[in-house]
Amino acid sequence: MTFDPAALEEVLSSLVVRTGPARRSTLGAGGLHPVVPGHVTLVYVVEGEISVDPRDTLACDLDVEAGTVSRLDGSRTLLAGDAILSAGHGPSVLHSESGARIVTVEMDLDWPRAxxxxxxxxxxxxxxxxEPAAAALAAELGPCLDGQDGVRLGDSVICRTMVTxxxxxxxxAWAHSTCAPHGWPRRAQDPFLERxxxxxxxxxxxEWTVDALAxxxxxxxxxxxxxxxxxFGQSPASFVTEVRMARAKTMLSAGHSVxxxxxxxxxxxxxxxxxxxxxxTGTAPSLWRTHQRDEIAS
Incomplete structure (x- = not known):
């Protein structure tokens, strides 16, 4: 085991997920489906098959039935019951030779990159x-009209709960694999930085000044x-701010005042x-808190 289970649970319990539209799409034979960068995107294969080629990006391939984990260096075909999580670092394209039905949900995660x-x-x-229960939820996201791709806005409590x-x-599943960085979620591999x-x-x-952190x-x-x-790909000050803002959103969502x-x-x-x-965030904390309350009440 390469990670601290307690730290993993801390990260998972503190994630704030904001969902966009949940879409159920049908791909015909030879159909393509783009996965755009900038958002974390969940893709679940309901029926048929899709292929993805990560090209120059870092991809982790987990085969649950075979019990194998590897870095993906070429094209990979996924079948019904399989899932893809795109971190939004770059664009990718899904391709189906014979056709498929998929569910996709775009989301934003509030948690420091480190x-x-x-x-x-x-x-x-x-x-x-x-994860049979989670898979059953994924298959029901984004109800569609007969013969058409469907869209359900991800602002309802039920949809957000299922997506989360x-x-x-x-x-x-990724964290339990050997694809996760050693010591994740504190990935520095440097005991002083981990501290x-x-x-x-x-x-x-x-009061975390750079001098105090150093x-x-x-x-x-x-x-x-x-x-x-x-x-970590960011400055210490930026990291401190990200941690504070993630905690602020958690507190505001829980009903704490500004x-x-x-x-x-x-x-x-x-x-x-x-x-x-x-x-x-681009908005005042009081307005953000009100918006969260409205979502819960809707």
Whole structure:
């Protein structure tokens, strides 16, 4: 086992999922279906077969029935009951030789990239056997009109709950495999950086200056900043902000006020927290909280 189960459960329980439209699509023989970048996309094969070629992207291929895990270097055909999770790093195209029915759902995940370093594609062969309940939910997403592709907006509680259940099942399947980075979800493979990441995630409201983080990592400020960016692809300050904003969304969704959230996350004023939240999400925390309440009430 290459990961900490407690840390995995912490990540999964803290994910905030915002769903877009759930679509049930029918591909004819030779049909193509694009998977656009920019969003995490879940694809579930209801009937038929589809193929995907990851080309130059990092793809992890899980074969549940065979019990094998490998990096995918060429084209792969998926059958009914299989699933694909695209992290949205780049475009990909699904192809069906004989035809297929698929369900796709686009979503946004609120969690720091350093805590959830998914590969570009995760393919799960035999997903229905691995997670029968989640597969049954996936097959019912996006009800369609007779003979047409259907769209159901992903703003209802039921749809969001189903999508979240399926998404977490795919992530859990990936995490239990050897495709997951060693030590995931704290992937730095550097005990000093892991110590820093764990501390920020445990106490996002602490006054985390770069000097304080570097001291915790037993490095100079310059060396720490370089090693952190190399490991996680972002600056320490950006990571702290992402952790705080993810925690803020969790707290606001749970009913905490803007002031409570601001104080918990270490901001000196509600105005400062609101400015940071708007920069991160494009909307004020009070409006974001209201929108979440409206979704729950709908």
């Amino acid at each position: 805590a959830l370093p998914l590969p570009s594609l995760v393919l799960v062969g035999g997903f229905a056997a691995l 259940a399926v998404l977490l099942a795919v992530i859990r 820093v990441v764990a501390a920020v995630m445990d106490e996002p409201g602490h 001291s915790m990592g037993a490095m100079s400020r310059t060396i720490f900043a370089e090693r952190f960016r190399s490991a 002031s409570e959230t601001s104080r918990e996350l270490g901001y000196s004023s509600d105005e400062g927290f609101s400015r940071a939240f708007r920069r991160h």
